[in-house]
Amino acid sequence: xxxxxxxxxLSLRVAVLSTALALAAGLWIAYILANREFRYKxxxxxxxxxxxxxxxxxxxxxxxxxxxxxSPFGQIWEKVFGSPLVFTWKAAVIAAFLHxxxxxxxxxxxxxxxxxxxxxxxxxxxxxxxxxxxxxxxxPLAQRSIMAxxxxxxxxxxxxxxxxxxxxxxxxxxxxxxxVAIYDAVEAGNGAVARTLVLVISVVALLILTFANRIAVR
Amino acid sequence: MIQAKLxxxxxxxxDSAGFSVDIEFQASAGVTVLFGPSGxxxxxxxxxxxxxxxxxxxxILLDDAILFDGGAGVHLPPRARNCGYVFQNYALFPHMTxxxxxxxxxxKRPRLERHRRVNEMLDRFRLQDAAGRxxxxxxxxxxxxxxxxxALIGSPKLLLLDEPAQGLDAPLxxxxxxxxxxxxxxxxxxxxxxxxxxxxxxxLAEEMLVMREGRIVQTGTPRKVLDQPANLDVxxxxxxxxxxxxxxxxxxxxRNKSRVLIGEYELDGPYFPGRLKGDRVxxxxxxxxxxxxxxxxxxxPNQIPAELKRAVExxxxxxxxxxxxxxxxxxxxxxxxxxxNQEWVIEFSPASLRVL
Numbered sequence: 001x002x003x004x005x006x007x008x009x010l011s012l013r014v015a016v017l018s019t020a021l022a023l024a025a026g027l028w029i030a031y032i033l034a035n036r037e038f039r040y041k042x043x044x045x046x047x048x049x050x051x052x053x054x055x056x057x058x059x060x061x062x063x064x065x066x067x068x069x070x071s072p073f074g075q076i077w078e079k080v081f082g083s084p085l086v087f088t089w090k091a092a093v094i095a096a097f098l099h100x101x102x103x104x105x106x107x108x109x110x111x112x113x114x115x116x117x118x119x120x121x122x123x124x125x126x127x128x129x130x131x132x133x134x135x136x137x138x139x140p141l142a143q144r145s146i147m148a149x150x151x152x153x154x155x156x157x158x159x160x161x162x163x164x165x166x167x168x169x170x171x172x173x174x175x176x177x178x179x180v181a182i183y184d185a186v187e188a189g190n191g192a193v194a195r196t197l198v199l200v201i202s203v204v205a206l207l208i209l210t211f212a213n214r215i216a217v218r
Numbered sequence: 219m220i221q222a223k224l225x226x227x228x229x230x231x232x233d234s235a236g237f238s239v240d241i242e243f244q245a246s247a248g249v250t251v252l253f254g255p256s257g258x259x260x261x262x263x264x265x266x267x268x269x270x271x272x273x274x275x276x277x278i279l280l281d282d283a284i285l286f287d288g289g290a291g292v293h294l295p296p297r298a299r300n301c302g303y304v305f306q307n308y309a310l311f312p313h314m315t316x317x318x319x320x321x322x323x324x325x326k327r328p329r330l331e332r333h334r335r336v337n338e339m340l341d342r343f344r345l346q347d348a349a350g351r352x353x354x355x356x357x358x359x360x361x362x363x364x365x366x367x368x369a370l371i372g373s374p375k376l377l378l379l380d381e382p383a384q385g386l387d388a389p390l391x392x393x394x395x396x397x398x399x400x401x402x403x404x405x406x407x408x409x410x411x412x413x414x415x416x417x418x419x420x421x422l423a424e425e426m427l428v429m430r431e432g433r434i435v436q437t438g439t440p441r442k443v444l445d446q447p448a449n450l451d452v453x454x455x456x457x458x459x460x461x462x463x464x465x466x467x468x469x470x471x472x473r474n475k476s477r478v479l480i481g482e483y484e485l486d487g488p489y490f491p492g493r494l495k496g497d498r499v500x501x502x503x504x505x506x507x508x509x510x511x512x513x514x515x516x517x518x519p520n521q522i523p524a525e526l527k528r529a530v531e532x533x534x535x536x537x538x539x540x541x542x543x544x545x546x547x548x549x550x551x552x553x554x555x556x557x558x559n560q561e562w563v564i565e566f567s568p569a570s571l572r573v574l
Contacts, residue, residue: 122309124296126323
């Protein structure tokens with residue numbers, strides 16, 4: 001039987017977008033954690049790490065509370081865009097983002113902290129602002145580890161199942177990502193489809209991990 | 219001119235003893251060296267001036283700019299201080315070429331000026347050939363020159379160097395001293411350098427500030443400091459003295475004379491101002507100021523008999539270690555002439571004696 005490849009493309013698109021979001025927000029948080037000293041720093045780090053350890057159902061529940069149709073955010077979204085956010089592929093992006101964000105912050109913080117402080121000191125004595133220092137010195141020096149972290153985050157977004165199912169649902173051709181499609185195929189006794197999709201996602205994940213390892217060690 | 223007066227205290231913790239720095243000094247054109255053992259607070263002083271460390275109180279003035287004022291709460295960030303800093307490992311940005319490293323320091327200047335300055339520096343520090351390479355692709359000497367050029371390119375009011383010769387082999391060290399002497403001649407920038415190497419002070423310093431346990435214990439030219447250490451601590455720090463327990467037997471200011479008892483022998487010395495007859499003192503004399511020779515019957519005036527324990531070869535001389543902890547430096551040739559001596563006497567020239 002013909003295989004519907006839509007879930008694969010949707011998953012890739014969702015993963016690219018959520019990784020981009022996670023990079024933007026994650027770098028910012030990681031920078032704060034790596035450079036600033038404040039009282040609740042480790043508490044912030046713990047809060048950011050939380051999604052890594054909570055069950056997907058809990059995360060999904062939180063997300064429904066935060067962005068569901070009844071929530072203030074959900075209502076504003078509906079007013080602005082004319083349709084609800086939940087149970088669309090955009091909600092899947094948010095689910096994948098939540099899933100991969102902690103991993104990225106953790107790795108990015110470690111990467112930024114591993115940059116030799118004397119380079120940053122040197123840049124400061126040479127008159128560089130903190131902003132220029134970050135973009136011209138710290139980030140380029142940490143970029144390999146950060147790219148590796150982004151690759152891991154991408155792989156993780158690709159594999160999200162539980163949160164996606166709760167906030168984006170399982171609408172074939174609209175919100176059905178590859179992980180959800182595999183579940184669907186197995187439930188429906190559609191062995192051939194399940195096997196193919198499992199093989200495809202395994203190979204893709206393996207390639208990404210190999211790539212991440214290669215840029216991290218070079 | 220840099221004027222610094224600062225105090226910083228690190229309270230004692232269960233795992234570490236307390237430490238405090240409390241110093242005041244000024245330095246103008248030329249090379250001023252902060253000399254002291256590790257843990258004496260020299261780098262902390264340098265970092266306070268650069269702005270990496272905030273002192274508890276005090277005031278740091280660079281020409282007419284206030285860099286730090288504890289009372290008024292002024293603490294400029296490093297980027298606003300106009301101090302060039304040469305780091306121990308150079309801290310050249312590894313992802314930029316040497317030219318980009320220099321350009322980074324003048325990025326805020328207009329394009330033409332930026333270009334002119336970078337080229338001028340590349341020429342002056344003989345870096346044109348390596349300008350397009352990254353730090354890991356160039357020689358140690360080129361890295362060294364580039365880090366100094368980068369620190370100077372923004373026309374800082376002060377150049378700070380943190381143990382720049384640490385871990386360098388001899389040729390590279392000699393090259394560094396040449397470059398720094400050139401910088402001293404070509405730029406008016408005062409240079410403040412941290413080291414624990416006395417030879418480096420002699421190579422470079424107009425003025426040396428001897429630091430110990432967070433205080434400045436002596437200032438002066440290296441020659442003056444070596445000639446007359448302010449106290450026993452400084453003499454120990456310099457590490458190049460025979461330090462012998464003695465007692466003052468007589469003092470004659472009129473004829474600039476004194477007699478000092480060391481062990482059972484009385485020696486002639488110069489008059490020691492501020493000392494009294496009977497004072498227990500430490501006699502301080504440099505190994506190269508002593509003369510060792512064969513003993514001939516009774517020791518003559520200002521001679522002490524001693525037994526040779528060990529002869530150690532050093533690059534410049536032979537170092538003879540005698541009983542009673544007396545060390546004498548003699549030339550290789552001199553030692554060859556005398557090596558068969560059965561018994562020795564050591565002669566103290568009266569003018570070389572110092573007491574602490």
